[in-house]
Amino acid sequence: MAKVFAQTIAGFQLLGTIDSSILSKxxxxxxxxxxxxxxxxxxxxxxxTIDLLTHKWPFVAADGGYRFQPxxxxxxxxxxxxxxxxxxxxxRYELADxxxxxxxxxxxxxxxxxxxKVNPFSFQPIxxxxxxxxxxxxxxxxxxxxxxxxxxxxxxxxxxxxxxxxLEENQAEQAVLHLxxxxxxxxxxxxxxxxxxxxxxxxLLGVAYAQLGKLPLAREQLKQSLSINPRLExxxxxxxxxEKHSLSR
Numbered sequence: 001m002a003k004v005f006a007q008t009i010a011g012f013q014l015l016g017t018i019d020s021s022i023l024s025k026x027x028x029x030x031x032x033x034x035x036x037x038x039x040x041x042x043x044x045x046x047x048x049t050i051d052l053l054t055h056k057w058p059f060v061a062a063d064g065g066y067r068f069q070p071x072x073x074x075x076x077x078x079x080x081x082x083x084x085x086x087x088x089x090x091x092r093y094e095l096a097d098x099x100x101x102x103x104x105x106x107x108x109x110x111x112x113x114x115x116x117k118v119n120p121f122s123f124q125p126i127x128x129x130x131x132x133x134x135x136x137x138x139x140x141x142x143x144x145x146x147x148x149x150x151x152x153x154x155x156x157x158x159x160x161x162x163x164x165x166x167l168e169e170n171q172a173e174q175a176v177l178h179l180x181x182x183x184x185x186x187x188x189x190x191x192x193x194x195x196x197x198x199x200x201x202x203x204l205l206g207v208a209y210a211q212l213g214k215l216p217l218a219r220e221q222l223k224q225s226l227s228i229n230p231r232l233e234x235x236x237x238x239x240x241x242x243e244k245h246s247l248s249r
Contacts, residue, residue: 003032037117039110041095044078052082073098089115089125096128105136123153130158139165155191156182160201167204172211179205199229206238215242 003026010018033039048068053059055066068083070076074095081091092111099108109132115125130145146162149155159182166175179201186193193201202225209218222239225232 003029034110034113037114039092039114040074040107041078041081041092041111041114044074045082048075048078048082088118093128096132100132100135105132108132121153123149123155123158126152127155127158127161130161134161134165154181154185156186156193156197156201160197160204163201163204163208167207167211170211172208175208176205176212179208195228199225199232199235202228203232203235203238206235210238210242215246218242 006026007023009015010023051068052066056063060066068075068079070079077086077091077095077098080086081088092115096108096111099105099111109129112125112128112132116122116129119125126145126149130142130149133139133142133145143162143165146158146165149158150162159178163175163178163182166172166178183193183198183201183205185191186198202221206218206221206225209215209221219239219242222235222242225235226239229235
């Protein structure tokens with residue numbers, strides 16, 4: 001709307017002659033829509049709301065029991081939001097999942113950014129953004145998003161996922177820092193790890209220490225992992241390899 005106002009004011013020269021170079025700096029609509037958090041979800045919700053409204057009095061003589069018929073998954077989710085009290089964040093996350101199934105990563109991220117616009121102090125939407133970058137294969141963007149997620153609200157989930165990427169890049173020291181920090185805050189409200197996730201983090205610490213050549217520390221973490229989840233085969237396998245290596249020296 002601001003863009004249209006500015007262009008109209010300039011077009012009618014209501015403030016006098018405006019340098020054309022200034023007008024050339026105006027971006028296309030998508031440039032302004034992205035930071036605003038407006039997505040296809042909002043457009044669809046608006047269209048459905050108008051459709052339902054115009055099929056009621058006074059737009060029609062009597063209520064004929066009209067029902068909107070969704071044509072695709074986007075409309076189905078938006079309709080549930082309009083008519084069934086589905087929360088906005090839940091609807092957007094469902095829509096993001098739908099886009100991910102279609103490998104429409106940017107559309108999925110936009111829905112999560114829209115949630116972050118409303119809940120700027122929650123780590124959850126940006127964690128999804130980072131996951132989607134990783135799924136898409138953009139490792140640098142994923143790592144940057146995980147770090148941003150941690151800055152917004154420190155959490156063990158982003159730290160664990162970032163640590164995995166760091167280990168894949170042989171950055172074991174940084175991985176150790178993130179894993180220890182993540183385990184340190186895992187007891188906070190809303191940050192609890194499942195037993196499987198906790199065991200996995202100790203296993204990853206074991207891998208990191210093994211990469212650093214700190215085998216006693218690696219062995220300790222792997223034993224901790226197995227005490228939580230005795231069925232974690234990769235932890236058992238790595239522990240056996242370390243013990244075999246220690247005996248052969």
